Amino acid sequence: MKTLKIAIQKSGRLNEKSVELLKNCGLNFENYKSSLISPVSNFPLEILFLRDDDIPEYVQDGIADLGIVGENVIQETEVEVSYLQRLGFGKCSLKIAVPNNTNIETVADLNGRSIATTYPAILRKYLDNLNINAEIRTISGSVEISPGLGLSDAICDLVSTGGTLKSNGLKPFADVMSSEAVMIGRPGSENDDLIQELIQRIQSVLRAKETKYVVLNAERANLPKILELLPGVKSPSVVPLAEENWVAVHTVIPERDFWSRISQLKQAGAQGIVVMPIEKIIL
Ligand SMILES: Nc1ncnc2c1ncn2[C@@H]1O[C@H](COP(=O)(O)OP(=O)(O)OP(=O)(O)O)[C@@H](O)[C@H]1O
Ligand SMILES: O=P(O)(O)OC[C@H]1O[C@H](OP(=O)(O)OP(=O)(O)O)[C@H](O)[C@@H]1O
Ligand SMILES: [Mg+2]
Structure with missing residues (x-):
């Protein structure tokens, strides 16, 4: 094999x-x-x-x-x-950044300036598309330090929280790509x-990873309202409880609108809500 x-x-x-x-x-x-x-x-x-x-x-x-x-x-x-x-995962953006006190205000102001980066090919395409003639200085790391050392007027590097730019006196200026x-x-x-x-x-x-498994209890009378709040799910399981007129509903909820969905379910009469992570969903 x-x-x-x-x-x-x-x-x-x-x-x-x-x-x-x-x-x-x-x-x-x-x-x-x-x-x-x-x-x-x-x-x-x-x-x-x-x-x-x-x-x-x-x-x-x-x-x-x-x-x-x-x-x-x-x-x-x-x-x-x-x-x-x-x-x-590994979500970040490739951005051009300039010093806080720069006189570069529009993308056209990059004409004739120098930009330090570890991404010369991407930056070259980006600038060519905008007809901007800037000098690209290729360096292999610690790009954010280069304007402070007088090596370039701007930089083009990866940003996620923006913390590295901030601590080096730089501000984001233009988005080149997200990744x-x-x-x-x-x-x-x-x-x-x-x-x-x-x-x-x-x-x-x-x-x-995008979904949670949820089990909740409700009075049968509240079931229609609760099921209405679970539109994305083909068929939540509804199981009768020992107590008459009560049921347990088993369903999955997308992580992204989890908290708003939970509070809506509570308002609709859901009680004893148990939330569990899911390991795998095989279709
Ligand atoms: N601040 C960040 N936040 C999120 N993702 C990032 C961040 N910085 C980089 N990445 C992503 O993670 C990848 C790897 O980043 P890392 O800094 O480990 O690369 P590297 O130093 O070039 O590593 P290597 O030693 O393998 O060459 C990047 O190419 C990018 O896709
Ligand atoms: O916006 P932030 O959250 O501050 O992240 C941005 C920093 O992260 C990356 O470097 P990394 O920390 O991976 O180190 P490296 O330069 O050694 O690759 C990138 O090159 C920036 O310097
Ligand atoms: Mg690398």
């Missing part, structure tokens, strides 16, 4: 979440210690632990079949790979049976 290879980040922002996701898919393996390859004992898969910059090319060139990496890195390496699954971690493969690889099996496992874990 063939063995697939999946490349994930060795250490850094995406390592922990990538490992957690694969473990939640029921895969048994050792996280990176000193070996850069870890076999999975219960699925024909090997995990390669790499620097994230190398992952898109390894997948494009067939050294790995799959990879988990940020969209920002995929765009920067300009490879031909397919997005097999968005993973919902999250994705699973990639070679174009067409989504048709491979083993890859499909893995994608389905990942989707069942992601789906479960």
Whole structure:
């Protein structure tokens, strides 16, 4: 039987979440210690632990079949790979930022200025689209320090909380792209049976993360109002309780509007509400 290879980040922002996701898919393996390859004992898969910059090319060139990496890195390496699954973690934006006391006010003011970045290819495309002629200074890290050192007039770097910009006297100025971690493969690889099996496992874990399992008690008379508040669910289970005219309703609720839904359910007469995490949802 063939063995697939999946490349994930060795250490850094995406390592922990990538490992957690694969473990939640029921895969048994050792996280990176000193070996850069870890076999999975219960699925024909090997995990390669790499620097994230190398992952898109390894997948494009067939050294790995799959990879988990940020969209920002995929765009920067300009490879031909397919997005097999968005993973919902590693969310951040690539932004141009300028010093708080700058006289750069419009995007056109970037003409003739210098911008430091670790993402020269993405930035070049962005500026070309806007017909802006700025000098791109490619550096390999600690980009936020460069205006303060007089190395550039602006920067283009990843932002999530904005804390790093703030503590370096910078403010966000323009959005270049938003990014999250994705699973990639070679174009067409989504048709491979083993890859499909893995994608389905990942989707069942992601789906479960987005929902909560809820059990509540209610008087039968309140049931129509309560069921009306659960429109997304095909058929909540309604189970009679020992106490006459009372029922238990079992259902799932999306995480994103969880609290508003719970308070509506309480107003409609729901009592003794128990909420549980879901491990997997297999359709
Ligand atoms: N502040 C952030 N918040 C959320 N996600 C981020 C943030 N910064 C980076 N990311 C995402 O996580 C990815 C990995 O970031 P990290 O800082 O670990 O990269 P790195 O230093 O280039 O790592 P490597 O050593 O593997 O080259 C980024 O490419 C991006 O997709
Ligand atoms: O908006 P914030 O929440 O402050 O995050 C932004 C910072 O996060 C990333 O660096 P990281 O901390 O991953 O370190 P690195 O430069 O070593 O990759 C990025 O390059 C920014 O510097
Ligand atoms: Mg890197």
